Amino acid sequence: MPKTKRPESLMIQAVKNNDLKKVTALLKHTTSVNDTDRDGRTALWWAIHLKSGEISELLVANGGELERSWLQIETGQNTLAEVIKNRGVSDLNRCKLFILTGAGISAESGIPTFRSPNGLWNHPDSQRIATHSHFVKSRKSVINLHVKLKKLMKEKVPNQAHFALAALEQQWLGDLLVVTQNVDNLHFKAGSLKVPKLHGCLSEKRCEACGRVSQWTTEDLDSAPCSKCMRSTPHRPNTVLFGEESHQHEMALRAAAECELFIAIGTSGMVAPAFSLVGLANNAHKIEINTEETEVSGLFDEKIQGQAHIEVPKLMKLLGVRI
Ligand SMILES: [Zn+2]
Structure with missing residues (x-):
């Protein structure tokens, strides 16, 4: 008798084939990825590594989870500051860190946010x-x-938040990716050399x-x-004009899914792909820095309400960065 395929191998096969229709059909028979697919994490990893943003977002939306990171377990009910107070920063500064910056960080340098009344x-x-x-x-x-x-x-000109992130780039020992949604080049002007721009850059052709x-x-x-x-x-x-795809999208999705600490600075979360990045970072401790509550605040573990040029240097110092 031929062996019947287990549900998880059907799911993984569908993900490998980048078959969105099949993945959707498999999901219809269950309430979450992990019900159908006992190794839902594997399916999610395939989706991420095969660069299928659409499928990985679908899996996350249906309850797919990656392994909880040690930092996520440590933070539990505690803030990052409390964890650092208890065990120091030495383990932390080797962790995988992902930072997303949005219009709020540039607004403090005098660039009106795109969607503000004067934007x-x-x-x-x-x-x-x-x-x-x-x-x-x-x-x-x-x-x-x-x-x-x-x-x-x-x-x-860049502000203290941009300079603090440039110092981070030079000093962080673990994997680090700082990506920006901004089309200015203020990160570069502050000295950062490796900040992919999700929406491109106005000073480039x-x-x-x-x-x-x-x-x-x-x-x-x-x-x-x-x-x-x-x-x-x-x-x-x-x-990247409205109606075009960002070339950096897939790379950012993979890094967000793999990170252990996720920090969003001055982004409303409503501009693509910010929303999916936060959603994918579900094995990370997530911190939001913003002057106000946002549509995606509920997805974060910690919220720091304040201006980026004050709060970002404070957070970087907490992480052991010398500014
Ligand atoms: Zn050419």
Whole structure:
């Protein structure tokens, strides 16, 4: 008699095949991933490692869990500060740390948040113009909008939160990924060298033929042929327009799912993919730093209410970073 496949191997096979339809069908027969799939964690790991953001989000939404990290167990009912007080920082500064920064950190450097009443995208027509479909129809208007935003951001300088994160990058002993949703280059100006920009950067342009990213220094995007492929194909702003996918999305999802400590700074959590990043970090102790309660505050273990330029250096010092 042929052996019947166990439910978990069906799930893992479906994930390996990147078969969203099959995964959804398997989930319909259960209330959570772990009911159907006794090794739901494995399915989730496959989804993450096979770079299937859609499937990993589906598995998380249906109760898929990764192993609890030691920090998550230690923090339990305690704050991070209490854990550090009890056992010191030496174990902690080797843990996998993921940090997401959003508009709030740049707002304290004078850059209006995109969705605030005076925000960039609230300028008449900005939301309509900064879209992929509009770019296809009318490159010029999208480029003009970028030129305007670039000017607005040119003179802005980083604040103490950006500098504290640059110090962290130099000193942290464990895995670290700081990613930003911001299109300014304030992390870079503060000295950070490795901060992927989920939504691209206003000061960069990209060759549409070979994908080479370079600094956009003149108003004219196509002042010279691409220095890599030498073609005179047009360049485009290296930002992620509404309706486009972030190239950094999958990498950020994997790092968030694997981290032990997750810190979100100044992000409302409503801009994609911030929401899915918090949801995936379910084996991490999660801290939110924001001036106000957000739509996703409930997903965090600790909330620090305050301004980033004050609270971020304080938290970094607590983690043993010399500022
Ligand atoms: Zn090129």
